Amino acid sequence: KAGVTQTPRYLIKTRGQQVTLSCSPISGHRSVSWYQQTPGQGLQFLFEYFSETQRNKGNFPGRFSGRQFSNSRSEMNVSTLELGDSALYLCASSPGRGSEAFFGQGTRLTVV
Amino acid sequence: QKEVEQNSGPLSVPEGAIASLNCTYSDRGSQSFFWYRQYSGKSPELIMFIYSNGDKEDGRFTAQLNKASQYVSLLIRDSQPSDSATYLCAVNMASYGGSQGNLIFGKGTKLSVKP
Secondary structure: OOOOEEEOOEEEEOOOOOEEEEEEOOOOOOEEEEEEEEOOOEEEEEEEEEOOEEEEEOOOOOOEEEEEOOOOOEEEEEOOOOHHHOEEEEEEEEOOOOOOOEEOOOEEEEEO | OOOEEEOOOOEEEEOOOOEEEEEEEOOOOOOEEEEEEEOOOOOOEEEEEEOOOEEEEEOOEEEEEEOOOOEEEEEEOOOOHHHOEEEEEEEEOOOHHHOOOOEEEOOOEEEEEEO
């Protein structure tokens, strides 16, 4: 069974640009969550999607947005990038809400 | 107020010893608890999950949960140098945002197993 796939693995963007990250969950998993990981703050929750609906959102500005498609694949978008957005962005899929989460390899975003 | 607390470490143990990792959480209504291992430069990998009070064993790993004390721990028996990593405690907090979909992570404990 294939794991969680995130693309791209690495990104370098300039301040002010926008970026879209993609996540394909494990087959059959309907819940997808996104996290931002930085050395200082650890893993911080961004959003959770289940059945194409955003069910929960973390404490991030509106520049961070996401969506989920009917095949459970998910994307997150960050607009007007800031230097502080440089981080590892992790997607996790779960068979159900609140159950064990399996992470993808992450997308390393660097904003210059 | 932090919601999931872990000692940052580093925790250093000799090869073959028992490593004990601890975690406390703030929401008494929390339902499910997870331990992840993260090697440097890699993504977190699920080791164990526990839902009920008591112990749960899987190979060299034992998770322990005490909901009354809001405490969860992970024991690693016969520690190996390959166990050297950061261990993340995660909690599904029923009351967080009014839903049960996401996990709240501690900042992790760095474990070093010396040969």
